[in-house]
Amino acid sequence: MKINAMRSIAFTIICMILGILIALQMKNVNADNVTEQKLEELYNNIVEYSRKNEELSKRNAELYSYIELLEQDYASGNAYIETIIKERERAAVFAGLREVSNFGLTIRISAPPEVMVRDSVLRQFVNELRALGAQAISINDERMVAMSEIRASNQDIIINGKNYDRRNAFEIKAIIDPGKEAYFLDYLDKVRVSVQTDLSADQYDIAIQTVDNVTIPALKEDSIAFKIDLLLPSVQ
Amino acid sequence: MNDHKLAKWLSKTANKQKLMLLVLFLLFGIVVSNHISMVQETNKASSLVESYNELQKELNSLTATNEQLQTENQELQQERENVINTVLEREGYDQLSEEISRIRILAGFTEVRGEGVIVTLNDKPDYDPLRDPVASIIHDGNIRHVVNLLINSGAAAVSINGIRVVNTSGIYCIGPTILCNKERMTPPYRISALGPASMMYNAVVSDQVINQLTIPEIGIIANVEKIDEVVIPPFNEADNFEQYINQLEVVKNED
Numbered sequence: 001m002k003i004n005a006m007r008s009i010a011f012t013i014i015c016m017i018l019g020i021l022i023a024l025q026m027k028n029v030n031a032d033n034v035t036e037q038k039l040e041e042l043y044n045n046i047v048e049y050s051r052k053n054e055e056l057s058k059r060n061a062e063l064y065s066y067i068e069l070l071e072q073d074y075a076s077g078n079a080y081i082e083t084i085i086k087e088r089e090r091a092a093v094f095a096g097l098r099e100v101s102n103f104g105l106t107i108r109i110s111a112p113p114e115v116m117v118r119d120s121v122l123r124q125f126v127n128e129l130r131a132l133g134a135q136a137i138s139i140n141d142e143r144m145v146a147m148s149e150i151r152a153s154n155q156d157i158i159i160n161g162k163n164y165d166r167r168n169a170f171e172i173k174a175i176i177d178p179g180k181e182a183y184f185l186d187y188l189d190k191v192r193v194s195v196q197t198d199l200s201a202d203q204y205d206i207a208i209q210t211v212d213n214v215t216i217p218a219l220k221e222d223s224i225a226f227k228i229d230l231l232l233p234s235v236q
Numbered sequence: 237m238n239d240h241k242l243a244k245w246l247s248k249t250a251n252k253q254k255l256m257l258l259v260l261f262l263l264f265g266i267v268v269s270n271h272i273s274m275v276q277e278t279n280k281a282s283s284l285v286e287s288y289n290e291l292q293k294e295l296n297s298l299t300a301t302n303e304q305l306q307t308e309n310q311e312l313q314q315e316r317e318n319v320i321n322t323v324l325e326r327e328g329y330d331q332l333s334e335e336i337s338r339i340r341i342l343a344g345f346t347e348v349r350g351e352g353v354i355v356t357l358n359d360k361p362d363y364d365p366l367r368d369p370v371a372s373i374i375h376d377g378n379i380r381h382v383v384n385l386l387i388n389s390g391a392a393a394v395s396i397n398g399i400r401v402v403n404t405s406g407i408y409c410i411g412p413t414i415l416c417n418k419e420r421m422t423p424p425y426r427i428s429a430l431g432p433a434s435m436m437y438n439a440v441v442s443d444q445v446i447n448q449l450t451i452p453e454i455g456i457i458a459n460v461e462k463i464d465e466v467v468i469p470p471f472n473e474a475d476n477f478e479q480y481i482n483q484l485e486v487v488k489n490e491d
Binding site for chain 1: 253256257260261263264267268284287288291292294295298299301302305306308309312313315316319320323324327329332335336338339340341342343344345348350380384387388390391392393394401402403404405406407408420430431475476477478480481482483484485486487
């Protein structure tokens, strides 16, 4: 009887030790999954979040000050209306509701008369310009906003609800930071080469040049590109 | 006779126990030797794990702070709007107040909601770079393609993984990372669009490019669903947009 009890205890102890050792081994296996690359990725995330948080803290502090200023101005009868109108104007500029001008560039895309310009080429240049940091963009003087359509339909390309003949040249204009001129030109030239190579049968002629003063028209609030009727009733 | 059976049974049991002990000790021996041989590697790996865990803790704390700051930012923006509207309405500038609200909606500075669709794109499950084609993972071009389909089908507002697409938004990749509004995005990509749900739905389900991506050889996951009330969040830099228009000089003021 005593021997049996001893054996049971021995079994239990051995099984426990075995369990602990297996758990340790599993931990080692998990440790193997941690690589230098994952560590670097994590570190990059930390740097990015630190930067974001610093920027957000600053923005929040500015918002506090702005609200305070508005309240103070209002209480003292000062120029709060001017502050509000100024803010409205900047929001309108961002929204694309104001005609704007400054240093920029033009991209002229044309093809032989028998070739119709593809909508995808226009979309590609617009996306690249946005990714590079262009501040205002137009195609054939149609202001590009977030929901502007660039869609081929038979012989036309429809932009902001208006038809443009695909057999004619298209002109993209963009306002850019003059300090980034070389960066823009270098990158857009690569896009030009890529388009001309990939679609060599179309024989596109693509001319990119900077312009001291480019003017980009505004888009009206009732433009199809804004779809204000869908946005207004649904605002929170 | 009975004593003999009992003795036989006891002997059998003792043999079984011995066998079990043998197996256990064998296992024990293997595990211990394996463990010892891994000690060196473990030391290196555990220092990596330690660093990883510490960094992960730091990142968790930073993301929590970020969420708090974002919430605070949204509340402050709301407060600013309330103050502006109250002041303007109290002073009889109702029209200006309405105009500001409308401009902010058109700029993408407000949350909007209504009928729409959500398109979800994801890499092929268990994607293996050695076996699967490069098309089996989602690229920036795939996301742009879906966004264009939705815009061309009447979308009034679009967001990707909660990031609002605004006038200055480009969707592009830097290395393996896809960015929108300078924010990193990771799969699955949820593209939400407010607008005519049926038109947008049909445009996506009948699109040849998307259908081609979902064939078993490529294996991209693409789902589209109609939603009664899709929520499109505001542009998260609605209080910090000057950097995107600082080169723009207004030619003709509307006033």
